[in-house]
Amino acid sequence: MSHVIPSHLHDHEVILDVRDLRVAYGKVEALHGVSLSIRRGEIATVIGPNGAGKTTLLSALMGLLPASGEIVYMGHAQGREREVEALVRQGMTLVPEKRELFAEMSVEDNLLLGAFDRYRTGHRDHLETLDEVFEWFPRLEERRGQLAGTLSGGERQMLAMGRALMAKPKLLMLDEPSLGLAPLIIKEIFRIIGELKKTGVAILLVEQNARAALQIADVGYVLETGEVTLSGPSGELAADPRVVEAYLGFGKKH
């Protein structure tokens, strides 16, 4: 599995550093100055209730939405014109909330397309990467000929993650990987996410399922109505009663 580690990266190197990120839909600002940073081999999680702007944050980081603020990726400040395809080439991948699989293609074809940009730029090692992904997700190897649209929810999430790993990312962004999954499968997915960080990839995990996310993350951010209201080592956050308040609106009652 060590192949997944980009060898030129140093330990604890900051992969992504975001300062004062703002995103607006038309006149309405959805994110008001969010700052966060992630190091290599680290899991950072952004938790928060529905509608807090978590998906907006990831979409902006991935270049799917225009944003203002400072984004430093791999030590390079990024310009205003950020295109998804260019970011993919720089090793950023997003596993979106909706998974966005190619439903009428086989599992194997979905995975191979994950390596499309590497293939296009002359890295023809997709078959080896495929084997590595199958080691992570043996379930996918069993289903390699099956159409993606016929998979179960958990398998779809695995496929979406496997497809993202095919690009050998340096930064892996996961949007609500537990969404709509049964507890046992969530556990399995989170176990794999926890293992993945050992390969050195930086993981930005956006989750509503705060307990599971904080358990595997190194640092956590609580996002509420477009702002980071709490942040810190995930162990501390897990014990902080204000996290519960943020979710269930108890605060004003007690």
Place this chain on the structure above:
Amino acid sequence: MDLQIFLLLGQDGVTNGAIYALLALALVLIFAVTRIIFIPQGEFVAYGALTLASLQAGKIPGTVWLLLALGLVVIVLDGVQMLREGRYGKLPSLLIFNLGWPLLCAAVLFALPPGDLPLALQVLLSLLLVVPMGPMVYRVAYQPLAGASVLVLLIVSVAVHVAMIGLGLLFFGAEGSRTPAFTEVSFELAGAPLQGQTLLVVAASAALIAGLYFFFERTLYGKALRATAMNRTGARLMGIAPTLAGKLCFTLAAAIGVFSGILIAPITTIYYDSGFLIGLKGFVGAIIGGLASYPVAALGALLVGLLESYSSFWASAYKEVIVFTMIIPVLLWRSLTTRHVEEEEE
């Protein structure tokens, strides 16, 4: 009608139907990947046929000027953007594809007397002259409208079609052309003559369809195009840019168009505006396939060819009326069998 006439007409129908099938496939492909209803598909047929005819007549085809002009427009559009964004590394490939290539083609045309070249080279030269216009047209006309609705893209398609017709008239004149047959061989089938040319068209079309199948099923680029058609966002997240997919599609569609034109040129006289009706017959096939199914579109197109051929026997004058009126029952059938979920645009 006796058996002999029946077979003869069937032969004609299958020959034309094979060409319509190729065009139908290209139309479905472009619509699936880019949501563009590619009305100018037929113009590539006419350009292909007439470029070959010009070469055979020993003339410099006007399409070379269009290639040069389109190339220059692309260079200006893309070059300015690249310079502004400081992406100098991409400039050489831009210049090679959009300026070097057309200049090379022009040089070859002026250096060698095109009329004396062997047929295979003339065919190749026609392909090399017209096919690159596919991605260029995409870049110039469609790429700036990437987020537009199907309706706007359709109106653009019609505008491109109209401009290409006018240019076709300018380059090739109002006179029609017919190229010599690729083969004079003839067989006999159940008492009816079977033209070698017919076999050639059917075989070439079948080979091209097989090639397309291989491309889409076995190559990563082909899969990338299918992926874009299925899920645009998903494809972008894999690094498959919509513009890349668009250019690839248009290259394929232009190639299919030119190839069809070269195949049909010895069978029918092609005028500068003949492509429109030919392309639309491909469309009738594509609509039978709901602009979505490749095999149904191809079969539908074959049906159009046969219908056209047999109706020309009974009611020659009404041939076009019958073929295009057929779209009405097809649409009715489609409309009754599909439950359309309103897509909200803009």
Place this chain on the structure above:
Amino acid sequence: MMRHLPLIVFVALLGAGPLLLPEFTVTLLNYIGLYAIVAVGLVLLTGVGGLTSFGQAAFVGLGAYTTAWLTTVYGVSPWLTLLIGIALTAAVALCLGFITLRMGGHYLPLGTIAWGISLYFLFGNVEFLGGHTGITGIPTVSLFGWELKSAREFYYLIWLVVLLAMLSVRNLLDSRVGRSIRALKGGAVMAEAMGVNTPQAKIVIFLIAAVLAAISGWLYAHLQRFVNPTPFSINQGIEYLFMAVIGGVGHVWGAVLGAGLITVLKQWLQDFLPQLLGQSGNFEIIVFGIAMVLILQRARDGLWPVILRRLPLRSAGGPRQLVAAEPLPRRARPAPGSVLLDASEVTKRFGGLVANNRMSLSVKAGEVMALIGPNGAGKSTMFNCVSAVNPATEGKIAFLGESTVDLVSRDIARRGMSRTFQHVKLLGQMSVLENVAIGAHLRGRQGTLAAALRLDRGEEARLLAEAAQQIERVGLKEQMFEPAGSLALGQQRIVEIARALASDPCLLLLDEPAAGLRYLEKQALADLLRKLRSEGMGILLVEHDMEFVMGLADRIVVMEFGEKIAEGTPAEIQSNPRVLEAYLGGVESAA
């Protein structure tokens, strides 16, 4: 008066035209007028309705050939053939529309291309229509005994029709039916939920466009006194669309501008280009094609808005003032506490995915029921099932005791359920007032013809007064005449509530109404909802702001994985461990 000044000047110039201008120019203006009539129809169809047709030339041909054949062969009066031509065209358009409009928007233009080509070849091949030579000797038209023999005389008839066409289309757009037509482009789901029959609205505008084309054809036949197939080819059909798009596809004046521009330009280019290129041929189409691509890339709305921006006078978009009017009648209220909505065992599947599994909930008159749950729990899906925007796969939903199985969303709206949308569905260009007036659609009954002839003003005033009253009620009086798209997102959600209220519902479905609101705005919203509750309205609410929900709701249903996991009062829900787990998640090994 100032507002009408440009129009008065235009009409005066038009009237003076034939007295001053040379024959050639009058002829040119006649053609511009004929084309403009067709283009006005396309403005309505394409610019406003978001549909299009390349077959308008064929409709022109239908109108022209009908009168040509009937007047020359049977000696029928031209005025009668006008009616016959219109009827025939309407019948054809109805068929084409019925077949294609049920499918995606691109099938209509493709269908019209095919129809245009078929009809062209038919004209050219049918013997009794004269084949390619056509029909000659068409009689002149007499108007109150005045025989319109010369181009100068005919000019007045043509431009009278142009002005009438523009006026009636403008009248139509500024009405109850007009608002539903304007909702077709980008707001069809919303319009249906407000009770608009959108397929019918689409057919209506296609019919109007076709009929205008047929009238233009009738005029053409009697102006020219002969017809042949050439001017009715698909190429002319394309040119009509170009006129509408270049002029300005959203404005009736754009039709006149486009028709004028293309006609004059064509005249000039047909002289100039062959000289330049040293060959003869219709090379102007190269210029038109390229110009169209550029217009669509650079100025999607055409040239008319560009001109308008340079003029000091602004055209008024929709009503600016309100006329006092009698309030609309209100429906009978169900008794407080009676069950309005009763959904039981509702299951919704998308392919293999179960989004709602045997969900049950009920709402009574005079209560606020909140539906909460984590992201992806299936709340909005449930909403869409209840309002039949996306009907349930299985299960029973009864509204006011009646099963909704066979009802589409507009039927349910008619019975007194109204809703807002999670993703705001307002028509951004239209004023807040007009947006809210769409909500009152079902409380009016005046149709297309009444609107075109301005016979609907009494009812229109009442509808607008109702809309204004609801806007005031939600606290947006200041923004009433502003385009809805210019409001902040939170305010837009409030406009959606006003629109829902304008339908005089007894059950209100609100999908995340508080999202994007500031603290004080949220309080105001909560107060409004409390007031509605006290008036006996039932409210079903999906909301993420827990503070808002807990302070407002009478009962709460909690969903997870498409199923109900808890139901009770706010206090019960807040102390329910299962709810806490659903929201915060639980990993078995959690310490």
